Amino acid sequence: MKPExxxxxxxxxxxxxxxxxxxxxxxRGGFPCNSMTEIVAESGCGKTQLCxxxxxxxxxxxxxxxxxxxxxxxxxEFPFPFRRLHQLSRSFHQSNPSIYANHNDNPCDHxxxxxxxxxxxxxxxxxxxxxxxxNSKKRFPLKLIVLDSIAALFRSEFDNTPxxxxxxxxxxxxxxxxxKQLANKFDLAVVITNQVxxxxxxxxxxxxxxxxxxxYLCSSGRRVVPALGLAWANCVNSRFFISRSDKIxxxxxxxxxxxxxxxVSRRAQRRLDIVFSPYLPGASCEFMITREGICAVQA
Amino acid sequence: xxxxxxxVSSSIRGKLISAGYTSLSSISSVSSSDLARDVNITEExxxxxxxxxxxxxxxxxxxxxxxxxxxxxxxxxxxHEEDSLPRITTSCSDLxxxxxxxxxxxxxxxxxxxxxIGKTQIGIQLSVNVQIPxxxxxxxxxxxxIDTEGSFMVERALQIxxxxxxxxxxxxxxxxxxxxxxxxxxxxxxxxxxxxxxxVCSYTEQxxxxxxxxxxISENKDVKVVIIDSITFHxxxxxxxxxxxxxxxxxxxxxxxKLAKKFSLAVSIYRTHYYxxxxxxxxxxxxxxxxxxxxxxxxxxxxxxxxxxQVTTKYTQxxxxxxxxLGDSWSHSCTNRVIxxxxxxxxxxxxxxxxxLPSASASYTVTSRGLRNSSSSSKRVKMM
Numbered sequence: 001m002k003p004e005x006x007x008x009x010x011x012x013x014x015x016x017x018x019x020x021x022x023x024x025x026x027x028r029g030g031f032p033c034n035s036m037t038e039i040v041a042e043s044g045c046g047k048t049q050l051c052x053x054x055x056x057x058x059x060x061x062x063x064x065x066x067x068x069x070x071x072x073x074x075x076x077e078f079p080f081p082f083r084r085l086h087q088l089s090r091s092f093h094q095s096n097p098s099i100y101a102n103h104n105d106n107p108c109d110h111x112x113x114x115x116x117x118x119x120x121x122x123x124x125x126x127x128x129x130x131x132x133x134x135n136s137k138k139r140f141p142l143k144l145i146v147l148d149s150i151a152a153l154f155r156s157e158f159d160n161t162p163x164x165x166x167x168x169x170x171x172x173x174x175x176x177x178x179x180k181q182l183a184n185k186f187d188l189a190v191v192i193t194n195q196v197x198x199x200x201x202x203x204x205x206x207x208x209x210x211x212x213x214x215x216y217l218c219s220s221g222r223r224v225v226p227a228l229g230l231a232w233a234n235c236v237n238s239r240f241f242i243s244r245s246d247k248i249x250x251x252x253x254x255x256x257x258x259x260x261x262x263x264v265s266r267r268a269q270r271r272l273d274i275v276f277s278p279y280l281p282g283a284s285c286e287f288m289i290t291r292e293g294i295c296a297v298q299a
Numbered sequence: 300x301x302x303x304x305x306x307v308s309s310s311i312r313g314k315l316i317s318a319g320y321t322s323l324s325s326i327s328s329v330s331s332s333d334l335a336r337d338v339n340i341t342e343e344x345x346x347x348x349x350x351x352x353x354x355x356x357x358x359x360x361x362x363x364x365x366x367x368x369x370x371x372x373x374x375x376x377x378x379h380e381e382d383s384l385p386r387i388t389t390s391c392s393d394l395x396x397x398x399x400x401x402x403x404x405x406x407x408x409x410x411x412x413x414x415x416i417g418k419t420q421i422g423i424q425l426s427v428n429v430q431i432p433x434x435x436x437x438x439x440x441x442x443x444x445i446d447t448e449g450s451f452m453v454e455r456a457l458q459i460x461x462x463x464x465x466x467x468x469x470x471x472x473x474x475x476x477x478x479x480x481x482x483x484x485x486x487x488x489x490x491x492x493x494x495x496x497x498x499v500c501s502y503t504e505q506x507x508x509x510x511x512x513x514x515x516i517s518e519n520k521d522v523k524v525v526i527i528d529s530i531t532f533h534x535x536x537x538x539x540x541x542x543x544x545x546x547x548x549x550x551x552x553x554x555x556x557k558l559a560k561k562f563s564l565a566v567s568i569y570r571t572h573y574y575x576x577x578x579x580x581x582x583x584x585x586x587x588x589x590x591x592x593x594x595x596x597x598x599x600x601x602x603x604x605x606x607x608x609q610v611t612t613k614y615t616q617x618x619x620x621x622x623x624x625l626g627d628s629w630s631h632s633c634t635n636r637v638i639x640x641x642x643x644x645x646x647x648x649x650x651x652x653x654x655x656l657p658s659a660s661a662s663y664t665v666t667s668r669g670l671r672n673s674s675s676s677s678k679r680v681k682m683m
Contacts, residue, residue, distance in 0.1 A: 173536035212415035276415025
């Protein structure tokens with residue numbers, strides 16, 4: 001076994017841009033390669049939106065913060081938002097026409113989608129990723145794996161009995177070990193989404209155990225904790241948390257409709273927090289979801 | 300055999316004994332220059348005494364009267380040795396204080412804590428700090444970093460290395476001019492070069508690497524710290540046979556101990572994971588181990604972790620509790636153990652197990668420059 005020379009590694013590990021400058025600045029360039037990043041959020045916060053955007057941004061050339069590669073999107077939450085991906089890819093194509101000009105293809109051609117029904121199915125798929133990466137085309141080698149979401153797989157299948165929980169946590173380490181191995185071997189970025197559960201104040205539980213920079217996670221006015229517990233938290237390298245709060249963002253008064261007080265638009269405010277990460281200090285960034293994708297709001 | 304039996308002049312014998320060198324082994328355990336300084340004699344004389352002492356103890360061991368096994372040491376010598384052992388600073392003086400000056404060489408130190416508490420940060424900090432030159436009170440050694448989780452980030456290591464170099468420059472500002480002239484210029488690049496980094500992707504690789512370490516370190520003698528981040532990760536999957544896991548782990552632990560003693564280096568194991576499970580699960584995990592499941596850790600953490608005291612006082616089964624991963628048998632495998640935890644918004648370190656240090660806790664903070672004191676005097680950096 002030979003040690004790695006750290007000087008030969010680029011001083012900053014390669015990052016995958018989120019497609020938004022402000023968000024990138026908050027994450028020091030985006031999602032790191034050779035690392036596993038988890039996005040935790042309740043439903044409707046934009047996990048999937050962010051993942052879709054990442055899988056398109058991976059195709060950007062390295063000079064623009066992309067990985068010059070394709071992406072594999074494993075989804076366990078049905079249905080897969082094909083329509084939305086298509087919509088995003090059109091605007092992506094429009095803003096980056098030069099990438100596809102000579103090859104007569106479009107961004108959707110380089111996002112591989114695979115459904116995952118169960119944990120067993122996932123273990124069935126993972127060994128095949130290896131050969132998939134090897135055989136992937138020269139033009140866009142696989143550079144990003146998205147698993148959306150891990151919680152959907154594990155929350156349904158296991159009982160709340162000691163033996164099941166024990167089995168479950170050893171499976172977490174297996175999934176994570178395998179994905180990290182792939183990430184290391186092919187310098188991939190791995191992004192995994194996770195759901196939340198409500199924080200229940202109990203006298204004997206450890207749900208209140210603090211993990212990371214935030215004292216507690218709050219979304220839609222409720223206290224939440226990431227699903228799958230402490231064992232899973234040990235499996236990821238970085239954890240980001242997206243929260244949402246319904247706030248009146250702007251009062252749009254259209255000129256032709258002066259009388260309507262109902263023109264107050266309520267827009268969900270979304271916020272990304274860094275819960276823990278080996279290279280990032282605690283920070284946060286607000287963003288919104290537009291037709292073109294995710295874009296941060298300057299504070 | 301006592302020192303007064305040595306065939307030397309009575310004045311030197313008197314000096315030897317008054318300086319505390321009463322036994323032969325205490326003489327042979329130091330270098331001749333140290334002896335000369337301590338006893339206030341010339342180096343030649345000291346060398347002569349050493350030679351005599353070695354001869355005497357050699358004939359002594361042949362007789363087999365005193366030490367049954369060659370290489371046995373008495374506690375007094377070991378105390379001397381221990382005091383002279385260098386320690387690796389953590390860059391956080393509060394933490395250094397409770398650790399007795401830093402992470403000690405020759406020991407296996409285990410650091411545990413929840414995700415995001417700063418275990419990897421301590422690891423990177425130590426791998427940088429071990430390289431601080433001797434002139435600055437460091438060890439001037441190299442570091443081996445074994446990464447099982449993939450959390451080591453070069454950019455973060457570079458950041459900490461840069462801060463370390465800056466601090467050293469600031470320090471030389473207070474020193475004599477002639478010293479400034481001949482100080483070695485250290486660059487962040489050199490620091491990165493001296494971190495020997497292994498990325499381990501499975502437990503077989505991990506075992507293979509640990510077996511290989513002995514050879515590797517004897518080829519690279521200036522390695523002073525081995526950091527494993529984390530010991531657990533690969534051992535928490537795929538091990539249905541827990542008895543086998545226990546065997547594999549204790550074998551590995553023995554190797555660490557041997558390495559640490561042999562090369563007097565510090566081994567920091569990051570048993571990074573807290574293990575939450577039902578008590579039932581935990582019982583089954585520690586199966587094969589004769590001791591009853593102790594709730595020691597839970598008791599210690601009770602003031603920090605919500606309502607854990609109820610776990611230990613009210614219920615014995617079917618309730619949650621926190622413990623370090625890998626079961627109880629592993630607890631015997633390390634010399635020192637430090638537990639990191641949150642207390643409010645501050646990070647704390649607690650000495651859970653140590654043969655020589657009292658239990659104590661200290662707060663620390665992780666800044667952009669690395670590990671630092673969390674007191675307001677050092678201007679706690681709130682990073683946004």
